[in-house]
Amino acid sequence: MTTTPATENMIELRNVTKRYGAATVVDDVTMSVRRGSITVIVGTSGSGKSTLMRMINRLVPITSGHISVDGKDVMDVPATELRRSIGYAIQGHGLFPHRTVAQNIATVPQLLGWDKARMDRRVEELLALFRLDAATFADKYPHQLSGGQQQRVGVARALAAEPEVLLMDEPFGALDPVIRGKAQDDLLAIQRQFGTTIILVTHDMDEAFHLGDLIAVMSEGKLLQCSTPEKILTEPADPFVQQLTGTSDRALKLMSLLPLKESMQPIKPGLTYGLSETLNLRDALAEMIWQGVDEVAVENTAKAPVGSISMERLLQLGKRS
Structure with a gap:
């Protein structure tokens, strides 16, 4: 197994490329993600941001380059094992419609062979953390929940097996603005509590500035800049980055x-x-x-x-x- 010495970086991407035939969707991307941080990948539709993130848990095969998670090359870890160790939350929440809230949250712990008592404790802990009363919500089905409640269950399921890494693909995109803002604040509070390393994909720059310790800006498969929110605003590395962040409300941002x-x-x-x-x-x-x-x-x-x-x-x- 290819292992790099433990560093402050939880995820390393080196010269990562994804091609479909002659089309290059992700083009030679190199970036590092610090342990316990939130990195937000932004860009327009088709910029390659979701493809880049999905290569981390091998939902999309890597054409060339290397990705390591916690010092281990992802290609040296069986795909199913890798995915069980990385939380994954997507827009629309991806909940299993015929499984209850409790069963949805317990999906990965069950695959990992946790005993029932441990699974039940974890489900109750996460329901309490997301302010969903277990007596009320544990036995409900996804269609009986509001959009905001479904979103919370989706993130709870992604966190159920206590992963050190959480990947989120437009997780709040389907929520109305008020619920979305609350969901973002919930995520920040939970991330601080668990110290989870999060990579989140969004097209919403306001969301990126609110959540990101680092913001990675992509366009046409290329990584244009990966910097702190302050540097993205004050030192844009490319005209596209400047355009994406806007100019009229730069001072307020x-x-x-x-x-x-x-x-x-x-x-x-x-x-x-x-x-x-x-x-x-x-x-x-x-x-x-x-x-x-x-x-x-x-x-x-x-x-x-x-x-x-x-x-x-x-x-x-x-x-x-």
Whole structure:
């Protein structure tokens, strides 16, 4: 077996190419995915982003190049074994219609030979994690769930066997905007809890900026740039990248990436309104405009003031962005 020394990178792609006849769908892509991070692959339809991701769990055969997961070359691991060790969630959720919610979630643990008590505990744990009451939902069938509930069950099933890697292909694409935003926040909270390495494919740049530690931009099979959200916005490597991120709201997008905690001013006594230090600058600005206040206290989780921020300061930071 080809094994590389353990590094901080969970997934390595080296010169990965996929051809169908004369057509090159993925063209010589090299990138690294850090352990415990979220990497979002974006691009227009036909850019090769889903094909690239599906080569990681060998749902699509690799034409040339090498992919390793946790130091092991994926071609040295039997495909069925590889797929059981990597969670996979897709748009439409891919739930088995004639299996209950509990049975759907337990699919991979059952294939791995877990005993019933262990499977039942894991199902209950995941239902609780996704705020789905076991007594209410465990025995329901997918058609009895809302779109948002189906999405949560789909992600729960992908996480059931405690994989270190989770691949997600447009998982929120079918959800309405309000449910979609909540689903994204749920994913961030769960990823922080488990430290799962996630690769997520989307065509939605706002989703990419909200979720990604790194954003990989693809076009016509090529990887144009793989950088932090800040660098994608401030140092686009290609005109297509700049076009994809947009120009009119660039300052607001950058403000959404900057934490209020790192931009606050010293504590100022007498301020009657407070904002959580966990907000980003864009949300802080929106809240201050909504409340009609020029200056607020910045509070920690215990609601104690740790600083302040003024409208003038926020606007200066926005212009600098």
